[in-house]
Amino acid sequence: MEDIEDLLIGSGGGAPPGFRLPLNTVAVKPKKNVKNGAKLNGSLLSESSLFSTVPGTQSDSEYMAGQLSSFGYGLSDDPENADLWLINTCTVKNPSQSAMDTLITKGKNAQKPLVVAGCVPQGSRNLKELDGVSIVGVQQIDRVVEVVEETLKGHEVRLLTRKTLPALDLPKVRKNKFVEILPINVGCLGACTYCKTKHARGHLGSYTIDSLVGRVKTVIAEGVKEIWLSSEDTGAYGRDIGVNLPTLLNGIVAELPPDASTMLRIGMTNPPFILEHLGEIAEVLRHPCVYSFLHVPVQSGSDAVLSAMNREYTVSEFRTVVDTLTELVPEMHIATDIICGFPGETDEDFAQTVSLIEDYKLPQVHISQFYPRPGTPAARMKKVPSNIVKKRSRELTAVFEAFTPYNGMEGRIERVWITEIATDRVHLVGHTKSYVQVLIVAPETMLGSSAMVKITSVGRWSVFGEVIEILTQTDRRTSTKERLSREVKCAPCVDQDESCACSGDNAAAPCACGLEGCGEQQNGAGTDTASHNQQLLEDQNNTSLIGNFLSRRRKTPTRKLDDSRTASGDSPKQETSREEAPNEWGFVDRVFLGGLILSLFTFLALLVHLGFRIKLSK
Incomplete structure (x- = not known):
């Protein structure tokens, strides 16, 4: 079947078999109320498969789930009762594709409409298993609703080609509402001989710093507590648009809350593109709002194997990355990856890998056996016998599991x-x-x-x-310390027309908050924020009766007739409530203040009289 952008294939909708119909000519009606409670299954694979830890895949799943949910579809955990199966795939390892093949066969046997997304169909679009299945490419996830709509109508849809990146502000359903997985770029600059991901995700394409920083601001406001930067190679960020990773990281860190309530985790970084920025990266990793953790894959401890993999660095350069970060960043933790049994790997090559792992005793090492990916150069290389590959994998795993990386932490x-x-x-x-x-x-x-x-x-x-x-704590009331901090940053306004500049704003804004400061207006916290600020003022002014009285008067709402209703002939009994200007005093207010002033003068007169009598008695 020919792969053509925006192409419907099949006999549905009156189109004869093989008739090419551009997708953008098909009317797609919003389905806010899905007929008969239709549900789209979002977890056919295990949860870890749907929300894979492979860079890019988990974020794609969350974006697709968000768009479908916002369009009115339900996401079902029960494949049997779902109206359509959406399978997001990864092409890093052969078992992932095998799992996809099994699911597709199961779905076809159950006569379920199928949509396959991710790297497998993007990188291997001609697989016979994909016949009769709709496909969403890795850069077409913003059109998943269209694909689902047409698939439910009986059409087969393939969207695979695109020249622009999907927007970062698409609707999203997070697997974990406290964690934002933020893709900073797609594709990579490498050409590893074993990797199929490059075939699927293509050359490097980076989002702009402004768009990423803007997304960070949004998700922090939504209550996210961790931001994970996602990428096939974080270190390569920006090389296609004339910027670099340290510049991006510094821009993001500047937006993180100073109390470290939201943390940043930097994504996987290959050695070649981080070497020139080690000092700047270390400075970011030392920041209180950034995890002192980095995933740096080495894949092998042998330079000969690394050369065959076309990894573009040496073991010595990997050691430089680890040694430098460990020296410059206190309590630095580094994770790495190892591939056992790469074509041509000798016993000596493997021994060098074991030695490297023993030298560093890293707390996290992801060990995998080599699987040839069709269409890659490594698939044509002479393979190491499978029994030797398995033996080496078991041996390295035993070495790694013998480490006790957290000894000494007890009691800390x-x-x-x-x-x-x-x-x-x-x-x-x-x-x-x-x-x-x-x-x-x-x-x-x-x-x-x-x-x-x-x-x-x-x-x-x-x-x-x-x-x-x-x-x-996410559901706590603002602490006294934070309220005091807010009061210092945002001084109270003296009158309604004064401007007050809040922390974080460059220009003064019209004040609409009276003595309680401008926290309510600037932060949009409503009654809750106002009550916090009001309590703070009462604490500060508890020795001043007039101060407390004035504060309460500025918050007291009054009832006033709506002039527009009276003028239009509506009954003058209809009223609206609105805040009166703080300088409008009622009769009781004037009497109370007058009494205070009279009492003060009386007290002063008594003091004068008493002093005069004492003087006469002498």
Whole structure:
């Protein structure tokens, strides 16, 4: 079947078989109320498969789920009751494609309409398993609703070619509402001989710094507590548009809350493109709002194997990256990847890999066996026998699992950011500044919080802790300390027409908040913020009766007839409530103030009289 952009294939809708019909001529009606409660299944694979940790894939899944949900479709966890199956795929390993083939066969047998997205159809569009299946390319995820609509009508749709990147502000359904997976670029500059991802995602395409920083501002306002930068190669960011990764990172860090309530995690970075920026990257990793963690794949400890892989760096350069970051960043943790049994790998090559892993004892090493990907140069190379590949994989795994990277942490007190529920449904999962996984027993209301945690015991993969103090909590009321800070940053206005400049704003804004300051207007916090500020003022003015009285008067709403209703002939009994100007005083107010003034003069007169009598008595 020929792959043509915006092409419908099939006999549905009156089009004869093979008739080419541009998709943009098909009317697609919004389905805010889906007929018969139609549901689209969003989790045919296991949860880890739908929201894969492969760069780009998880973010794509969240964006597609968000668009379908906002259009009115439900996302079902039950494949049997779903009206359509949407399968997002990864092409990094052969087992992922095998799982896709199995799902497609199962879906066809169940007579379910199928849409396949991701790297597999993009990189291998002519697979026979994809016959009769609609396809969404990796850069066409913003059109998933159109593809689903047409597939449900019986059409087969293929959208694979595009010259622009999808927008970052598309609707999204996050797997974890506290974690934003932010793609900073697609594609890469490498040409690894074993990799199929480059075939699927193409050459490097970077989002602009302004668009990424704007997205960061948005998600922080939405309550996100972790931002993960996603990319096939984070270090290559911006080389196609004349900027670089440190510039982007500094722009993002400047927008993170100073209390470190939202943390940044930098994505996977290949050695070649980070070497020239090691000092600047280290400075960012030291920042309190950035995890001191980086994923730097090495793939092999042998230069000969790295050359065959076309990785464009040496083992010595990888060591330079690890040594420099470890020296410059306190408690720095680095993860890496290893491929066992790459074509041509000798026993000596493998021994060098084992030696490298033993030297660094990294806390995270992702070990995989080599799988030839069709169409790649490595697929044509002479393979290492499968029994040797498996043996090497087991041996390296045993070496790695013998490490005890978290020994010495017991008894330490660490700040931990808590964002997940553990698979045992008992513990919550948090991470230290170094991204060490911490398991704690705590209520789910602590999700999205950070806390000081005492490490009580250590395991091979995680540590366990108990909460000592909660530092930030998503559902808390503003603390006294924060309210005092806000009061300092945003001084109260003396009158209604004064301008007050709030922290973070370059220009003064008209004040509409009276003595309680401009926090309500600037932050949009409404009654809740006003009550916090009002309480702060009452605390500060508790020795001043007049100060408290004036503060309350400025907040007291009055009832006034709506002149427009009276003029139009409506009954004058209809009223609207609105805030009166703070200098409009009622009768009781004037009497109260007059009494205060009279009392003051009387007191002064008594003092004068008493002094005069004392003088006469002498």
